[in-house]
Amino acid sequence: MAIDLLWTGPDDAPVLVLAHGAGAAMDSPWMDRMAGLLADRGIRVARFEFAYMAARRSGTRKPPPRAETVMGEYRDAVARIVSDAGGAVVIGGKSMGGRVASMVADDLHAQGAVAGLVCLGYPFHPPGSPEKLRTAHLEHLATPALICQGTRDPFGTRDEVPGYSLGAGIRLFWLEDGEHELKPRTKVSGFTHAQHLATTADAVTAFVREVAR
Numbered sequence: 001m002a003i004d005l006l007w008t009g010p011d012d013a014p015v016l017v018l019a020h021g022a023g024a025a026m027d028s029p030w031m032d033r034m035a036g037l038l039a040d041r042g043i044r045v046a047r048f049e050f051a052y053m054a055a056r057r058s059g060t061r062k063p064p065p066r067a068e069t070v071m072g073e074y075r076d077a078v079a080r081i082v083s084d085a086g087g088a089v090v091i092g093g094k095s096m097g098g099r100v101a102s103m104v105a106d107d108l109h110a111q112g113a114v115a116g117l118v119c120l121g122y123p124f125h126p127p128g129s130p131e132k133l134r135t136a137h138l139e140h141l142a143t144p145a146l147i148c149q150g151t152r153d154p155f156g157t158r159d160e161v162p163g164y165s166l167g168a169g170i171r172l173f174w175l176e177d178g179e180h181e182l183k184p185r186t187k188v189s190g191f192t193h194a195q196h197l198a199t200t201a202d203a204v205t206a207f208v209r210e211v212a213r
Contacts (some may be wrong), residue, residue, distance in 0.1 A: 003077050006035075006047040007046055008036065008038070008044070008047070009038065010042060013043055013044040014043055014209060015045075015144070016079055016091075016092065017046045017077065017090070018035065018047050018093050018118075019047070019093030019097025020097050021093070021097055021121075026049045026174060031094065034197060037200075038201050038204060046081045046089070048077045048081075050065075050073050052064060052065055061190055067103065071103055071104050074100050074101060075102065075108065077109075078108055088114060090117065091114050093120065095180065098119030098121070098122060098147075099123055101117055102117055105117045105143040115144070116144045116146075117143045118146050118168060119148070120182070121150065121180045122149060124155055124164065125156060126156035127155060130160060137162050138170065139165045141170060144207075146207040148182070148204065148205065149175065150177070150179050150180065151174050152178065153180050154179070154180060155180055171207070175196045177191065178196050
């Protein structure tokens with residue numbers, strides 16, 4: 001299947017691959033906003049869609065598949081992007097997209113195709129089911145990784161996540177009072193959504209530049 005890519009940012013910049021979350025397309029307002037913030041900071045963002053999401057554009061509505069079933073699609077996208085970029089890239093995504101990226105990261109890192117991993121709102125567990133952890137593969141993750149997470153994200157809060165067994169190379173960057181979209185309650189936290197997104201883009205930019213050297 002042909003992969004449609006959406007590029008944002010300078011042509012000669014380090015490349016970050018961002019896959020979408022389970023329910024929103026690669027050009028959703030959230031993804032557009034984050035890609036734009038990263039582009040403004042000198043990062044080239046490559047976005048793509050899993051087949052089920054791409055099918056929705058032609059009127060075929062399919063539910064999100066199990067993350068394990070789209071790992072091959074992520075690998076195919078990385079191969080295409082690495083070919084276009086001419087070297088190793090950083091991979092990641094929003095929610096499910098970041099989870100799938102984390103599941104293929106070590107194999108691609110070992111091959112020299114991937115320099116790092118960025119997860120924006122990692123779904124550590126389904127909301128309301130903290131016992132159903134999605135962290136087993138993260139315990140021994142060898143790829144340098146940055147997870148940006150809201151402190152009250154229902155998929156994994158700051159009270160929960162420090163108790164998980166995570167690889168030593170995983171960095172956690174917390175957004176105070178942020179939920180799954182990193183949006184805080186301004187009256188409670190003193191922060192706006194725009195501030196949290198900008199702060200996240202700063203952290204991601206610094207990380208990408210560090211690992212992509």
